[in-house]
Amino acid sequence: MKKVLVFGGFGFLGYYLVKELLSRDFQVTVADIKDNIELKNDVTYLYCDISSKDNVVEVFDSNKFDIVYNLAGFANLDFAIKEPLKTMQLNIISNMYILDLCVKYKIDKFIYASSAYAMSNKGSFYGISKLASEKIIEEYNQKYDLNFVILRYGSVYSEKSYDNNYIYNLVKKAVYDGVINHSGDGNEIREYIHAGDAAKLSVDVIESNEFNNTHAVLTGTERMKRSELFDMINEILNNNLEINYSNNSYSKNHYKFTPYSFSPSLSRKLVANPHIDMGQGLLECIRAVYHKKW
Numbered sequence: 647m648k649k650v651l652v653f654g655g656f657g658f659l660g661y662y663l664v665k666e667l668l669s670r671d672f673q674v675t676v677a678d679i680k681d682n683i684e685l686k687n688d689v690t691y692l693y694c695d696i697s698s699k700d701n702v703v704e705v706f707d708s709n710k711f712d713i714v715y716n717l718a719g720f721a722n723l724d725f726a727i728k729e730p731l732k733t734m735q736l737n738i739i740s741n742m743y744i745l746d747l748c749v750k751y752k753i754d755k756f757i758y759a760s761s762a763y764a765m766s767n768k769g770s771f772y773g774i775s776k777l778a779s780e781k782i783i784e785e786y787n788q789k790y791d792l793n794f795v796i797l798r799y800g801s802v803y804s805e806k807s808y809d810n811n812y813i814y815n816l817v818k819k820a821v822y823d824g825v826i827n828h829s830g831d832g833n834e835i836r837e838y839i840h841a842g843d844a845a846k847l848s849v850d851v852i853e854s855n856e857f858n859n860t861h862a863v864l865t866g867t868e869r870m871k872r873s874e875l876f877d878m879i880n881e882i883l884n885n886n887l888e889i890n891y892s893n894n895s896y897s898k899n900h901y902k903f904t905p906y907s908f909s910p911s912l913s914r915k916l917v918a919n920p921h922i923d924m925g926q927g928l929l930e931c932i933r934a935v936y937h938k939k940w
Contacts, residue, residue, distance in 0.1 A: 649673045650852075651711040653696055653744060654718030655689070656682040658808035659759065659799065662845035663715065664689060670849060677705045678718070696740035706747040713852055716744050717759040719775075722810045726772035737775035742782060749790045755852060756794045758783055762863065764798055765913075780861070793858045795851045798913060800865035804841035805930035807938070813838065813875075817931040820879055820887055821939065831893040832873030839866035840927045843918035850916070863913040868924045875924075882928060 650667055654660045655676030667674050668688055676685070677694035692708060694701045696718045719736040720726045726733040741758070748756050763769030764776040786792045803813035820826050844864050851857040870878075873891075880887040922930075 647671060647673050648712040649675070649709060650713045650715065651675045651677060651705065651709075652715045652717065653677045653694065653705075654716065654759075656680050656685065656691075657717060658721070658804070658806065658810055659802060659841055659844060659848075660717045661685070661806065662804065662841040663717065663848050666842075666845040666849045670853075672713075672849075675705075675709060675711070677702075696743065697735055699743045702740070702743045702747060706751055711751070712754045713757065714744065714748055714753050714755075715757040715759070715848075716741055720772065721759075721761075723763065723769060723772040725809075726775070727770045730771040733771045733775050734778075737772075738778050738782070741779045745783065745786050745792065749786065749792055754793065755858070756783070756786075756792055757848070757852065758794060758796050760796050760798045760861075762798050762800045762865070765863075787859055795857045795859075796861040797848055797851070798861060798863045799839075799844060800863065801836040801838045802841050802844050802864075803838055803927060803931070805927070805934040806841070807934070813928070814931050814934070816875075817879060817928065818935045820883060821932065821935045824886060825888045825890065826876050826879070827890045827892070828872060828876065829892050830872065832871060832876065832891050834872045835869060836872065836875075837865035837867070837869050838875075838924060838927075839864060839918065840922035843921045847916045847918055857914070861913040863915045865915065865917075866924075867917050867921060870924070878924065879928060879932075882925075882932060 650672045652660060652664055655664045656678040664674055664676060664685055675690040675692060677692045679695050681691060692705050694705050696702055720733050760780055761776045763773035764780055766773055780796050783794050783796060787794055803811060807814055847864050876889050
């Protein structure tokens, strides 16, 4: 039974990743600043603020781990724009604390949660922080022979309430207020992937050496415009929504059709099969919101 350490294991994607690891009989330790009642009895939980080097050291001193995931740090682009210094501290320097200890403790494999924005000239400080961390990880591999897998996540969603779960928060606004407000023109294209599917792919990459020292893009199979997403939600809610487009500064920081803006390291795109289709995923989001409302 391999021992897996997950930084940020109780966050949005981390929740699904931990559940998937447990289902495949990995022994899981979660290092996070918050606890999770649902999962804490099935994992070893250690409080850890990754911006504290001492906290990170204490986590590595607690046990011998085979594989380390880092899902911690800022994952909200708009919040990162408001907090550039904190973004760089959490997404770059704190990641280096973890990398140093992975080398010291001879970890077999390091898995980093990056973003499609690492491939784009959009994304502002968030995208910059992810690309910088990717390059640093590659250098650790070159200098210290640390095996890695970099996972570039696209538009992940689920029925869980998290600050960075765009679709859930969109559905919540639609159900409670009867409105969808979008700051773009609605023609932006995304390939949405359910967090459960993303978690399965995130565990697949550690079960063989096929993906060692590579980059993988994790997106969905359903390519759609934002306006099509809004129309789908509206139809499920019996066409009672008001949908507003403001077409202001959205495109300054968010890509419109594709995140590919230049030529970083090549990626292998992973697609979940079978996967949770968009209609089913939206229904789960709506059920979850209605359940909380009533």
